[in-house]
Amino acid sequence: GDTDAAFADADVIVKDTILQQRLIPNAMEPRSAVANWIRSMGELTLWSTSQNPHIVRFLGSLVTGIPEHKIRVIATEVGGGFGSKIPMYADEMIASFCSMQLxxxxxxxxxxxxxxxxxxxxRDHIEHVEMAATREGKITAIRTVVYAGMGAYLSTAAxxxxxxxxxxxxxxxYDIGATRADIYGVFSNTTPVDAYRGAGRPEATFLIERLIDLLAVELGTDPVELRRKNLIPKFEDGHDVASGITYDSGDYEPLLNMVLGHVDYQxxxxxxxxxxxxxxxxGIGVTCYxxxxxxxxxxxxxxxxxxxGLWESAIVRFHPTGKVNAYIGTAPHGQGEETTFAQILADELGVDVDDVGIIHGDTSNTPMGWGTYGSRTTVVGGAALALAARxxxxxxRLLAAHLLEAAEADVEYEDGKFFVKGSPDQSKTIQEMATMANVAWNLPEGMEPGLExxxxxxxxxxxxxxxxxxxxxxxxxxxxxVVIKRYVAGDDCGPQINPMIVEGQIHGGVVQGWGQALWEGVVYDDNGQLLTGSMTDYALPRAHMFPDMEILSTVTPSPHNPLGVKGIGETGAIASTVTVYNAVIDAxxxxxxTGIDMPLTPEKVWQAIRQGQGS
Structure with missing residues (x-):
């Protein structure tokens, strides 16, 4: 759309300057590495707290000159990351260099x-943002000038x-006809900025939802009704938006209604x-994202x-006893994918979830993968796993048809058993097929042994x-x-493989978003020295500060994903910061x-109240 024309024709324009302060990711486990160089073999083993061990192997080969097949990276148990362990850091390579020397x-x-x-x-954005609309409340355009801090040099995904x-x-x-973003990367003598839970989406959601609240005040209308008026209608197989991307599926208003009904908004x-x-x-804050x-x-x-690349791969292997191992290229590090992926396989193959093992994080025995970040592990890695299982x-099925002396088209599969259509008593379990495939005593002509x-x-x-x-x-x-009295999160990530894990991901993301809104923020002095260099000076949220979250959901499958799933690991962080912020300003x-720079500490809020009252 023509953004400039939309603003020229607008009845109403609202503007703001938003400071997205720097944040410091705080995983439970700090970064660590153990390097072991075996000179006689010319082989390097590197234990790393990485979110993507295969990429560390690839980059490590380029840095050290060691052939990639002579490097083994192990990152099987990693205590969280939130994006901070996506890059390969110099520390890992220094440890490797020292091991090679010693x-x-x-x-x-x-x-x-x-x-x-x-x-x-x-984070670390300074955003000059504005929204154009009609007097009736139809949003016509958004445009921004964003100065994004990069730090001293570019990090991996920065x-x-x-x-x-x-x-x-x-x-x-929202159905917005025109958007424009002028983004400037800014270098400074500070720590590099890269992906941190949400990575760009919290900042975008913040400016959209902040501007809508400002527009509602300008028009004298309820902020919820203004949002409702501008929602994209239901679509199931693609919707083009102004920036040129195509959303996969969406049904936004029913979830809005569900959440509003749950809290009794009126x-x-x-x-x-x-x-x-x-x-x-x-104060009441409502966010649609x-x-x-x-x-x-x-x-x-x-x-x-x-x-x-950003594809993923998986290997599914039946043992002769009917147990299953899956070897995945993604690298879960606290998201519970070992459980989620076992459930995917159990559902696809009809085996008990306890009979499934998920192998990940060791480049010596897992297929190539591009890592765990950007809410992609189940969406991309899980899809690869499902395709391998199928x-x-x-x-x-082909082997069962051979053993049951039936046409393959007549063989059906349900609950782990193959049976001839109309004759469920004539059946073979998939475990029996695994045994026969591995011993290879009676296979159809041309079939290779093994079941993987x-x-x-x-x-x-x-x-x-x-x-x-x-x-x-x-x-x-x-x-x-500021006290958060109640928080309701309604999210749609398509079919939920494990609702408890979904809920846990939402809980964690929401708390991190609250942290940005109310407490967290990096401070440097004028000489570039970090003043918030420890837990003493950098405030993190704690469990006693929060109410119990109320979690709701709808299910809108993605039409192009083999499992219909969408990501959930970052949604809490994407929505919660601006939801709490808008609630405070509403109060x-x-x-x-009318506005306060984050974090909304008691001192800042108290000062803003005094200024607002002319004290």
Whole structure:
């Protein structure tokens, strides 16, 4: 769309300047590496806290000159990452170099303060944003000028965070005819900035939802009704947005209605009015979001200069006893994929979930993969696993038809058994097929022994989860303290393989978003020295600060994904920051406060109240 024309013709334009402060990722386990060079074999083994061991092997070969097949990277048990362990850091290569020089194992582990200094940071945007609309509340355009901090030098995925993962998603779930993003990367003598949970999408969602609240105030309309008026209608197989990308599927209004009904939105507004009459300040924040994740496709990666592919691969292997191992290229590190992937296989093959083993994180026995980040592990890696399982099942069906002396077309499969159509008593279990395939006593002509298959999956498009979140906060006007009283997260990630894991991912992301809104922020002095270099100075949220989250969901499958799934690992962080922020500003509006730079610490809130009241 023509953004400039939309603004020239607009009845109403609202503007803001948004500071997305720097954040420091804080995984439970700091970065660490153990390198062991065996000179006589010319082989290097590197234990690494990486989110993508195959990429560390690839880059490590380029750095050290050791042939790639002579490097083994092990990252089987990693204590979290949130994006901070995507890059390959110099520390790993220094440990490798020292091991090669000393011909003995060398271990390096970062202290927490070293991690604050040298592990990548997140966010760090200064955004000048504006929205154009009609007097009736139809949003016609968004445009921005964004200065994205890069730090002292470019980290692995840094240029993609404020561009493809930010500027392309400015429509959110709304029907907006024109969007424009002018993004400038800014270098400074600070720690490099790279992907941190959400990576560009929290910043985009923040500016969209912030502008909508400002527009609602300008028009004198309810912010929920303004959102509802602009939502994209239901679509099941693609919707083009102004930035040029195509959303896969979406049904936004039912989820909005579900969440609003759950919280009884109108009753909350009435309670807010009663509290204001007695000098108490409650705020309500509502966010509707749509995000882009599930990275591939590889062609897009190549077109934007990513420097690698974004497909995934998997191998599914039946043992003669009927147990199953799956070897995956992705590298889960706390997301619970060992359980999720075992469930995928159990469902596809009809075996008990306890009979499935998921092997990952060791480049010596797993297929090539491009890593775990960007909510892609189940979407891309899980799809590869399902395709491999389906190949195994089809081979087993052919073998079952041979043993049952039936045509393959007449053999059906259900609950782990192959049987002749109309004669369920004539059946063979898939475990029996595994035994026969491995002993190879009676195979159809031309069939190879063994029951295993590999598959590669390169997604044709991203996936686009969406949702509605609501926050209710209370602000003490005498000291600026903000208390989150209630939080409801409604999300749609397609079919949920393991709802408990989905809920856990939402919990973690929401808390990290709250952290940005209320407490977290990197501070440097004028000489570039980090002042928030430890837990003493960098405030992280703690469990006692939060209410119990209320989790809701709908199911809108992705039409192009073999499992219909969409990502969920980042949605909480994408939606929650602006939901809480808007709730706080909503609470303070009667006190003359229209905006505060994050984090919304008690001191900042108290100062804003005094300024708003002319004190």
């Amino acid at each position: 011909n003995r194992p060398v271990k390096w582990t970062a202290t927490r303060s070293e991690g604050f200094l040298a592990t990548i940071h997140g 240029p993609g965070v404020p561009t493809i993962l930010h500027g392309l998603i400015y429509s959110g779930p 009753a909350l507004r009435q309670e807010q009015a009663r509290m204001r009459e007695r000098g108490a300040y409650m 749509a995000e882009i994740c599930g990275l591939g496709p590889s062609q897009v990666a190549g077109a934007v200069g990513f420097g690698g 190949k195994v099942k089809e081979k087993a 298959a590999s598959a590669f999956y390169d997604p044709p498009n991203f996936v686009y989860p969406f949702g509605t979140h609501v926050a209710v906060v209370e602000v003490d006007k005498d000291n600026g303290n 303070l509006r009667p006190l003359g406060v």
